Amino acid sequence: MSLTMCRVCANPLSQPDFDRPAPAQSSIRTVLPVATQVYVCRMCGHVQSPDLPALKDFYDTQYRISLDVDGHDQLYENAAGEQVFRTQYQAEIIGRLDVPQGARVLDFGAGKATTLQRFADLRPDVDAHVFDVSSDYVDHWNTWVQPGNQATYTLPEEWVGRFDFITAHFVLEHVAAPVEVLESLARALAPGGRVFFSVPNVETNTGDLLVVDHLSHFTRPSLERFLARAGLLAERIDEDLFHGAFVVVARSGENQPVTQPNPSHLTDVLVRWQALLDNLATxxxxxxxxxxxxxxxxxxxxxxxxxxxxxxxxxxxxxxxxxxxxxxxxxxxxxxxxxxxxxxxxxxxxxxxxxxxxxxxxxxxxxxxxxxxxx
Ligand SMILES: [Zn+2]
Missing domain, CATH: 3.40.50.720 (NAD(P)-binding Rossmann-like Domain)
Structure with missing residues (x-):
């Protein structure tokens, strides 16, 4: 059996704290024939799930978010009869962050890059770039991003030090080696550049624990350690801007984690989910x-x-x-x-x-x- 290590702090992990046989749920509402296992790191408070078998292939060819229906979007808010779609709201948030005039902006793990497209509609001065680990989106990108500003599978060497603003909306929870990926984004920043990313907040959206293609389930303490390991300094880690998510703005710099991990809170949440699912199934x-x-x-x-x-x-x-x-x-x-x-x-x-x-x-x-x- 291979040794499992924390994706954030590299602490060895022993037994899963939650282990439920197949079928499992994916973030794109498909059912996958794998077990759902969740580990809580006692060292840094990070929560994680094992790599999916054939992970690369899943994103390359199966994870076609919003591609099948043009204009498809995820409903973000529906309280008080108001409908706001996720990409529209994300574009609004970026609009408030003083992105400099003429900025080179990269949407990393872009999918169709609808958020950046909406932002570029409001801010035609920005130089939009897109990246994803699939070529499924190229036809859509070609309608509005120049080919030299598109990349797939690996970040081009000439993009090192290039960007004033990098966005990664709900991407880092999917990757097997999040510290490595965030380090690569830090390297792609121009001097003074910022990374903006969002990931689910497992403490306010506990169902995220059951999403098997979310390999990381971030908590505030694990997020702080994650940024520190990638050499990034948080300008803000916001829990209120986006329901059930952390919204992070960071730049290069030293970062000292301040929040103490609370692993027993998360193992309790997992015990409650186990009881809830058993109750529902019977x-x-x-x-x-x-x-x-x-x-x-x-x-x-x-x-x-x-x-x-x-x-x-x-x-x-x-x-x-x-x-x-x-x-x-x-x-x-x-x-x-x-x-x-x-x-x-x-x-x-x-x-x-x-x-x-x-x-x-x-x-x-x-x-x-x-x-x-x-x-
Ligand atoms: Zn850890």
Whole structure:
């Protein structure tokens, strides 16, 4: 058996703190035939999952985020009836960060680079560059990024010291060697340049622990040590800007971690997830059953319920009318009247807030079942 080491501090890790047999959930809502294992590092507070088999191939050919539907986007916020899409919100955040006039900007792990495209629409002075570990996106990039500013698979040597601003939106949680990758981004900075990245915050979005292609689950202490190891100084590590995520702005410099790790808090969270999933897998719900939310949490629920659910309900117009895990996805307003149980497939930390007091679409006599009632 190979020795497992912490991806942030290289501390040896022994037994997984969570180990559940296949199937597992991916971040793109697919089900993968691998076990879900999670390790908590007692040294730095980082949380991690094993490499996926054939990781390179997964991103090269299977991870086609938002490619199949033009204009597809992930719904970021839906409280108070307001719909904001993720790339739009990310572009707004960057817009507030005083990116210098004429800046050379790189979107690393760009996918379609929709965020940078939206930002460049507002700021035509910036010199946009894109990079990803797949060539799937080149056709889309060609519509707005000049070919000399595109790279795939490895960062070109001539990009060292080039960029005033580098973005990596929800990328670093996917990579096998995050310190190495962040070091390569630090090297690509021009003097005075900044790296802007976001990663899920496992403490406010605990379902992230179950996402098997998120090889790292960052905590504040592990993030501070991660930046220090890559030679970056944090200007800010923000937990409030983006729900369930850390938003980091950093530049080259010495960094002293200040937050103490709290590994037992995370092992407790894993124990609660284990209980919740066992409860869901053995519970007989009054049917027909609908699942509110066809995103990550809804997918976990559908997999656990093994055939008990008959429909997903979701506010995202890009998902309505599609099928997911062999179930139709409909607007909540179109919930079949005979549904007796609606399981709420939203981040338990925010589900009550998102649904608010009223669920006018809920059929008469149907029950709403929240995940936090099952743990
Ligand atoms: Zn560690």
């Amino acid at each position: 519970r007989k719900l009054e049917g027909p059953v609908a699942i509110y939310g066809a995103g990550f949490y809804g997918s976990v629920i559908a997999t656990c319920l093994a055939g008990q659910a008959s429909i997903f309900l979701d506010q995202n117009p890009y998902l309505q009318g599609s099928t997911h895990l062999d179930l139709p996805v409909g607007h909540p307003g179109a919930c079949p009247k005979d549904v007796r149980t609606v399981v709420v497939g939203l981040n338990p930390a925010r589900a009550h807030e998102i649904l608010g007091d009223g669920s006018p679409w809920l059929p008469e006599g149907a029950d709403l079942l929240f995940l936090d009632a099952l743990a």
